[in-house]
Amino acid sequence: MAWLITPCSAESRAFGYLREAIAIERRARRCAAHWAPHLQHSRAWLLQSAGAGGALGVVLGSGALLDVPLAELAARFERLYLVDMLHLPRVRRAVRAHAGVVLLERDVTGVVAPLARLACRRAPLAPAALAQIFAAHPDLHDLEAADWVASVNLFSQLPLLPLAAAARACPSATEADLLDWQDRLLSTHLAWLRQRRRGCLLADVCQRTLRPDGVVEVMDYAPWLAPWGPAAAVWDWCLADAAETGDGRRILHRVGAWCW
Numbered sequence: 101m102a103w104l105i106t107p108c109s110a111e112s113r114a115f116g117y118l119r120e121a122i123a124i125e126r127r128a129r130r131c132a133a134h135w136a137p138h139l140q141h142s143r144a145w146l147l148q149s150a151g152a153g154g155a156l157g158v159v160l161g162s163g164a165l166l167d168v169p170l171a172e173l174a175a176r177f178e179r180l181y182l183v184d185m186l187h188l189p190r191v192r193r194a195v196r197a198h199a200g201v202v203l204l205e206r207d208v209t210g211v212v213a214p215l216a217r218l219a220c221r222r223a224p225l226a227p228a229a230l231a232q233i234f235a236a237h238p239d240l241h242d243l244e245a246a247d248w249v250a251s252v253n254l255f256s257q258l259p260l261l262p263l264a265a266a267a268r269a270c271p272s273a274t275e276a277d278l279l280d281w282q283d284r285l286l287s288t289h290l291a292w293l294r295q296r297r298r299g300c301l302l303a304d305v306c307q308r309t310l311r312p313d314g315v316v317e318v319m320d321y322a323p324w325l326a327p328w329g330p331a332a333a334v335w336d337w338c339l340a341d342a343a344e345t346g347d348g349r350r351i352l353h354r355v356g357a358w359c360w
């Protein structure tokens with residue numbers, strides 16, 4: 101039902117953002133016990149970082165508002181922008197109770213719409229055409245005056261769907277091309293955040309998949325996060341246990357909080 105009634109862009113449907121948003125809500129319900137400590141830590145750090153609030157607060161990656169203390173943040177800021185590719189019906193209903201809260205349907209990377217325009221051409225794309233898109237900077241100037249900006253468990257997600265779309269549209273893209281584009285998306289987001297006067301970054305430091313045969317697959321974000329120095333706090337989040345994955349794998353994320 102949410103698939104049919106959620107108002108969102110054609111790109112959010114085509115690239116899989118809507119599918120993912122619905123899946124996250126459902127997984128959060130199934131994995132509530134495993135997710136609870138992570139959600140509590142996230143909410144607590146957001147409130148600690150937001151402090152007394154101000155005129156404008158911005159939450160990037162607000163999603164299903166699982167890790168966002170909506171009422172408390174809404175009470176601290178005159179206006180609170182919740183920014184995400186899309187906002188599910190439950191989120192739209194939840195914000196109605198808070199006059200100062202504004203939902204912004206926005207791609208914080210700026211690559212999704214141009215990528216979608218190029219990807220709908222029939223002929224396969226050359227890597228050079230996509231490199232230009234990934235080198236561009238998103239236009240987030242209306243968010244720059246914010247008193248406080250939070251990036252909420254969004255960082256590691258930024259490259260996933262754009263890179264999948266890029267790989268489909270450009271079969272000649274090499275592993276190195278894809279890694280380069282991933283680097284640009286991650287680095288651009290962190291660079292933009294660093295320029296904000298006050299904020300909070302909640303981000304995966306490392307993702308591990310433990311397979312039943314003992315092999316561990318690791319995605320390490322430390323190279324991007326190292327310049328931020330030690331996190332104020334780090335915790336583990338069991339994203340999915342063996343019952344959830346259904347194939348014996350366990351997916352564990354280590355999450356860090358940086359406040360400035």
Ligand SMILES: C[S@@+](CC[C@H](N)C(=O)[O-])C[C@H]1O[C@@H](n2cnc3c(N)ncnc32)[C@H](O)[C@@H]1O
Nearest residue numbers: 161162163164165166167184185207208209253
């Ligand atoms: C893991 S969820 C974060 C959890 C979320 N804070 C919650 O409580 O449900 C990542 C969120 O980032 C959003 N997202 C991913 N890429 C994005 C982009 N380019 N621009 C804006 N939001 C994006 C997704 O739609 C999703 O809601």
